[in-house]
Amino acid sequence: MMAGEMRRDVKVTFVPFGLSVVVPGGTTILDACSAAGILIDAVCGGEGECGRCKVRVKGDFSAQDSTHITDAEAASGIVLACTTTVDGDVSVEVPERSRLRKHQILTKSIDDMPRHLSPWVKKRMLELPKASVTDNVADLERLSRALGVKRLNYSIEMLRQLPEVARGKDGRITLTVSNLDHIPEVTRIEPGSRGGLYGIAVDVGTTTVVVELMDLLRGRVLGVASDYNRQIEHGEDVIARMIYAEEGGLEDLTALVKDTINANIRTLLAKPQAPGEEKVGEEDIVAASVAGNTVMTHFLASLPTHTIRREPYVPVAHALPPMRAGDLGIAMNPAGRVLMFPLRAGYVGGDIVADVISSGMHRSDKVSLLIDVGTNGEVVLGCRSWLVSCACSAGPAFEGGETSCGMRAMDGAIDKIRINEDLSCSYHVIGGCPPSGICGSGLIDLMAELFTHGVIDRKARINDLKTDRIKEKEEGRMYVVERKEKLSSGSSDDMVMTDADLQNILRTKAAIYSACSVLLRKTSQSMSELSSVIIAGGFGYNIDIDRAIILGMFPDLSRKKYRFIGNGSLAGARLALLSERRRKEAMEVFEKMTYLELSVDNDFYSEFSSSLFLPHTDLSKFPSASGERGEEGAR
Amino acid sequence: MMAGEMRRDVKVTFVPFGLSVVVPGGTTILDACSAAGILIDAVCGGEGECGRCKVRVKGDFSAQDSTHITDAEAASGIVLACTTTVDGDVSVEVPERSRLRKHQILTKSIDDMPRHLSPWVKKRMLELPKASVTDNVADLERLSRALGVKRLNYSIEMLRQLPEVARGKDGRITLTVSNLDHIPEVTRIEPGSRGGLYGIAVDVGTTTVVVELMDLLRGRVLGVASDYNRQIEHGEDVIARMIYAEEGGLEDLTALVKDTINANIRTLLAKPQAPGEEKVGEEDIVAASVAGNTVMTHFLASLPTHTIRREPYVPVAHALPPMRAGDLGIAMNPAGRVLMFPLRAGYVGGDIVADVISSGMHRSDKVSLLIDVGTNGEVVLGCRSWLVSCACSAGPAFEGGETSCGMRAMDGAIDKIRINEDLSCSYHVIGGCPPSGICGSGLIDLMAELFTHGVIDRKARINDLKTDRIKEKEEGRMYVVERKEKLSSGSSDDMVMTDADLQNILRTKAAIYSACSVLLRKTSQSMSELSSVIIAGGFGYNIDIDRAIILGMFPDLSRKKYRFIGNGSLAGARLALLSERRRKEAMEVFEKMTYLELSVDNDFYSEFSSSLFLPHTDLSKFPSASGERGEEGAR
DSSP states (O other), X not given: OOTTOOOOEEEEEEETTTEEEEEETTOBHHXXXXXXXXXXXXXXXXXXXXXXXXXXXXXXXXXXXXXXXXXXXXXXXXXXXXXXXXXXXXXXXXXXXXXXXXXXXXXSEESSOOSSOOOSXXXXXXXXXXXXXTBOOOXXXXXXXXHTOSOOEEOHHHHHHHHHHHTSBTTEEEEEEEOSSSSOEXXXXXXXXXXXXXXXXXXXXXXXXXXXXXXXXXXXXXXXXXXXXXXXXXXSSHHHHHHHIIIIIHHHHHHHHHHHHHHHHHHHHHSOOOTTOOOOOGGGEEEEEEEEOHHHHHHHTTOXXXXXXXXXXXXXXXXXXXXXXXXXXXXXXXXXXXXXXXXXBXXXXXXXXXXXXXXXXXXXXXXXXXXXXXXXXXXXXXXSSOEEXXXXXXXXXXXXXSSTTBOOSSTTEEEEEEEOTTSOXXXXXXXXXXXXXXXXXXXXXXXXXXXXXXXXXXXXXXXXXXXXXXXXXXXXXXXXXXXXXXXXXXXXXXXXXXXXXXXXXXXXXXXXXXXXXXXXXXXXXXXXXXXXXXXXXXXXXXXXXXXXXXXXXXXXXXXXXXXXXXXXXXXXXXXXXXXXXXXXXXXXXXXHOEEEOGGGOHHHHXXXXXXXXXXXXSGGGOHHHHHHHHHHHHO | OOTTOOOXXXXXXXXXXXXEEEEETTOBHHHHHHHTTOOBOOTTOSSSOSOOOEEEXXXXXXEOOOTTSOHHHHHTTEEEGGGEEEEEEEEEEOXXXXXXXXXXXXXXXXXXXXXXXXXXXXEEEEEOOXXXXXXXXXXXXXXXXXXXOSOOEEOHHHXXXXXXXXXXXXXXXXXXXXXXXXXXXXXXXXXSOOOOOEEEEEXXXXXXXXXXXXXXXXTEEEEEEEEEOXXXXXXXXXXXXXXXXXXXXXXXXXXXXHHHHHHXXXXXXXXXXXXXXXXXXXXXXXXXXXXXXXXXXXXXXXOOOHHHHSTTOOOSOSSOOOEEHHHHTOSSOTTSEEEEOXXXXXXXXXXXXXXXXXXXXXXXXXXXXXXXXXXXXXXXXXXXXOEEEEEEOXXXXXXXXXXXXXXXXXXXXXXXXXXXXXXXXXXXXXXXXXXXXXXXHHHHXXXXXXXXXXXXXXXXXXXXXXXXXXXXXXXXXXXXXXOGGGSSTTOOSOEEEEHHHHHHHHHHHHHHHHHHHHHHHHTTOOXXXXXXXXXXXHHHHHOOHHHHHHTXXXXXXXXXXXXXXXXXXXXXXXXXXXXXHHHHHHHHHHHHOEEEOGXXXXXXXXXXHHTSSSSOSSGGGOXXXXXXXXXXXXX
């Protein structure tokens, strides 16, 4: 690059948060992190010496070799942030251990910001004329007069403060007015002229709760905090927790999810301020937008879920009213309103409506398919004029459940894996430590590799190959992923993939594909004419799409049609917090989106049976995958 | 009366509750009490023997002589209920000691019932179609669909009960829907078909709190309970309590008035049911209508009052929103709404708006004057098209304050008094015991008698008469009402009326008359053209109107123009509870009624000075009173 030449600006996106900064090309990733407010553990001062600033990067970048980076790490995109420069748009994952503080993130700008900021809360600064004996109208009516509104709602707490505040700074007073309801509501009054308007976007997941603190006046993310949903102690999936709720644990579950949200808020508020930044307190957070699945939303509002658990899977309510934070017990201004994303059905919740809002598929004339794979799988098909959704009990195979070697995507989990010629494995472990298990993306890699290497057949049964990698035991055949000596300390057995494990994964992938397939058939759409396939969710973000297609989990379409939106639930919540149009769209999507109950759909079961093959009974549906398999078979 | 002749129905009204029953002429008062559900202490079984069923009666009645009734008692209308029959309409006061239980009242019908019942809560019984997998819309939306409404508000508590209730009795469900706001609100859900709809009307006075339990479906009063406002321990008048509130006592005052209301509710609910009556519980009370003065209303809502106490006397709010009972802490269904009467000004409160509603003056084309005398005096002048109000600091002279012998209208208080030729007094004591003091109506009697007997002059100064009834001490002259020997035990001094006492009463009467006079002048109305003078309040109910006119306290108009509405605040609250039209009228009266601030009105001070005479500087304003005085003077 010549001196003085203008450097092209490039975008650095940080996952899984969806934050991004724009920096000049050639900037080091360490500097980009710093610009985004992400504090990196770089004790050597960014000299490439300590090796503690490892990040994983995808896209256009230049990395220097380093003794701190293993070949396996390099293969999976791990680099030192201090000695790697960005040449084009990249996405960067900063592992937990490379961060100075957990989730201590400040960012300059983010993706998915609406063009026009229109949060439902606004600040109004006004001057109240002084009362006199000839004009001794009450404080509240004086305020309404000054505001020029006839009807105004307000909490009694606000009224209690009014006399003091109205007589504070020469009658100058700042109101925070909420316009969520038909009649505007005063949520806060402050003496004098006071800027600062803050809100939170919340993604309440079964496994993780993410809270984003937003500056609503500037449309900036001030920080993101996330943590495991503390309800996990009562079961990893929603079914287990619903059973606990029915046994008298509902209040407990409500308290636990609130605690998780509130701990995240407090983490965000405890963050040291950047110079010039206002100190934000709980009272200053006057709006919250929450997206969660149906069960999590019910738990948050302490609503019973026993009718969701049993056929016909009926929630208490689809659209909850905007509740007061004080009534819900959220650690923010108690008069602030909490907007809950509407729930389409027992197993298609507000998180999926938020996914749609974030994806923009509801604004397109062309038909898209959205797939959110978590513990459950949810699929939405549609466009501007129609939307149809369904849920499939994919099972928790990709979240660490139902397989002997499965685990969540955390330190010690294999997230990338390749099978070598000798049928041994090369893999990448999150956190760089010896492996403890395999997370969802690793399982997909592994099964696809087993298939392409002829270790398993089209029914996902392990072939009787002559290799020490395949063992036969009472419970059936199994493939040895790694010997116990190489596993994390305390492992007494080899890490294996059994026939039973493979059948579980097979059912999961079949359920997802069948759901997509049935939605298309019911709406007379063809797979090949889909304009895009949108993959939502943290797990989806890490998935190797080619391998998912090899398995027949996702449709065999041009890879260019695939789009990853990451945490669409959080992004949707954020959009609703910031934009009136997106809020309205969320209600429109909810009202427009029909729901197909797969559990009673014969087409689904028929399609499901046909999908219990790799990639599918009907190979013509998977030309590229079949081709690959064909080659393998010919080898 | 001939056998077989139809007896004319007569109305028996019980004071101070405003309850009435219609009975055939000739019925004994004891039987009338029984018909009204008032339990009388008549241990002899109604044979005129025990003498324990004493009541005070006004109107057309026939009493038998009894050794249990003294001459003084007979003079003040005290009779035995069991041996007295009613010949025409009468009003009956049942003294506390004659009642079997305090405030244990059940009534068949009452005054001031609206023609058409239209409480803001209604019951809707409906059948919810069962959910199925082909129709698994959520419970709430299923409910909205069955109700045929698009928008519906509801509390989260209601939602929590919904799944259970909706699956109770074959899907039959009873909703209580409140229509106070623009959007209907579900306040209660019950399984099956459930009748019964109850509300309370509440009069929150500075001294007394009265609660009436209403059957909203039938428009019946089920009971009335009253008690002293427990705030009294922090001062008898609103000023003392506002000072206590400013010293940190606001929460305490709020708790005390709530406690008083709740104790009354519990008294009502503990009442034994009549046969066939439904047992009413706290949960069944789903609506409350509250009328109180501005300060009491602020205390109930825990709103600061320091700006009411000081010029320019500004309340926090005129019109409070209908609050949830649960938020206020009222012992009823927590989702039920509490409607507070709007407050016109710091010293013209919801009680006065309720007085107007109860009086009907706002529906008349002719101009009326309404006077409510309590600790404060409030006056309203107007008709259908206009209303103007003011408050005068009458002072608590008539409520037992500011005079050496004053006391509240309770056992031991002289409430009627006549001066004999020898200037000694004949009097009636509430409760029939030796006297302890004189209540408001007694003070008016006494001052008028002192004036007509020439004991005091037109400036209300005691003349230097040669009689042992007049004593001269350091602090000035005084008139001896009763010797200490005849007073209740423990009295160490004679009961006297001093020059200072008389000046206090003079100022009070002058303030009331001046307020009336100034309102008339400001609106260019003449006293003589008033169509009616409405006297509101418990004190007003007992006043001897002739004597009040002699003093120049009330305008000298035909006695036929005077109308007594008793506790108009309670009656107004009851009307608003039962009738949508009256609710709307209350808001219209509030919005229409202008307020005149007398404390800065020069006309008022000038009129006040002219009124510091008996009856007035300008005798032409009091032709009948002056005539009487003239005769006295000529004697």
